[in-house]
Amino acid sequence: MIKIQHLRFLVAVVDYGSAINAAERLHISQPSISAGLKALEDELGGALFDRSGPANRPLRLTPKGQGFYRRAIDILGQCELAQAEFLGDSSHEKKLVLGVLDTLPQDFIINLLEAFQLNDSNTRLDLWEGSNDRIESWFSQKRLNIVLSNVGSLTPNTQLLWREPLVAVVAPDHPYAGTTNFMSIRDLSKYPFIHRSSCELDSLGRARLKAEGVKLNLQMRTESESLAFELVRRSHNITLAPKSLVPSDLSIINVSGLEIERSIGLKWQENTPLQVISALSAAIKQNNSICQTG
Template identity: 35%
Template structure:
């Protein structure tokens, strides 16, 4: 019996679906199915039964689920205790608040899986993250490092351009790209927390683009959901585009972010090595 098999089974019970379980643990569905069949063979019982397109956890499966969760909890606690002893204290990671939540969740899991220290996460704006790093309130940040200039303690991860997103049933959805003027008079969801907002406002004014602002929000999830529902359109970093929306490059708005890791000179080199591996390349990974 392996820890991975326990993780797969707990994910299956928690999600109620082989597909969702595979997505949670980031391996293929056939690999999850094979591992669970091998687990059942070793235990000598059926842990679940297929019912049409769904599945049902058996009585033996429910009993084993409680044991499996307890084992995983103890395993994680032991790893955390040993990691903290090895590193002396948790590592503090500042993250840009306009990053997708599944990126941050995935990074924390991969750092733990690689034997890194326990993490403390602080979320902030680019200026806040830069100041925290200067004051050594954090050991490293995952941010738009282009705003801080080139420094030796940096590792670029990927570029992230700003794009427009529109509902799938929308007049602009049939285009492959747009100009900013195409957003003139469009119902527009304004992301008030966007780090590019001052620059964007100036460009909109210079081009006489005046969208019809129908919502102001500091939450990216709400902005995307409103676009998906047909309420309006918005401009955001491409990494945040999700759901049933059409992503449109903007020909006359070349703003992009250089996402990457920047760290303090005093940061533990072992942690930085693990962190770099855990973040690159983030866009190629499936959601957590």
């Protein structure tokens, strides 16, 4: 008999990329996760993961495993709904899941949630933070009701909230700080560059660098936003980041010739109550000084 706990293990491993990461998130030992997956595969009579590649390769679902994974998500969702109905929660409070891009400022997210509760006390918002790719994956699987992330102008059920440029970030004592608000795209190669793994430098930006013959002097790659900014703070290193993410003690320099910006907005599933979208939008505009579509 298939156990609900084993379905949770499967979904966690897929969502977080490995049994080790899943174990950390679920506060369960990694051998327990692996044993649960093995028991699930034995019960199903087939492999959920393709293990034919190198041992250090990230786990990938087999075609049948992908189908079962989607079913597992549905089953777990129905279990949560049944539990809420049994406890009587569904008649008092709606529960929706909001996916938030992990490169939005933390203070902004906290203030947003507090303001939303004041605007709509009958709706509970659960928060899932992640990279743009992970949020898009969760949304396509209908695990998220609403997304606050990068949005396209032609995407249905979206509301653009603001646009913001990608800027160069330097220390206050950097040669470019305090002397000008602009630097050339070619100046980016003059100083050691810190690459944020979530950098919003898209294909257009990379094409512009290549067209100008600019090769970044890459010194470090990091997944930690705080580490990237600390390295900039303590040296003449430089990085690129959305304007709203830059700490107040660092200097912002616009890069002429780059002109890359991100468009942040809301995107929601078809059946999401519009009054919730309205309350969330109002909370965002109330608490975000950069919420302008310039």
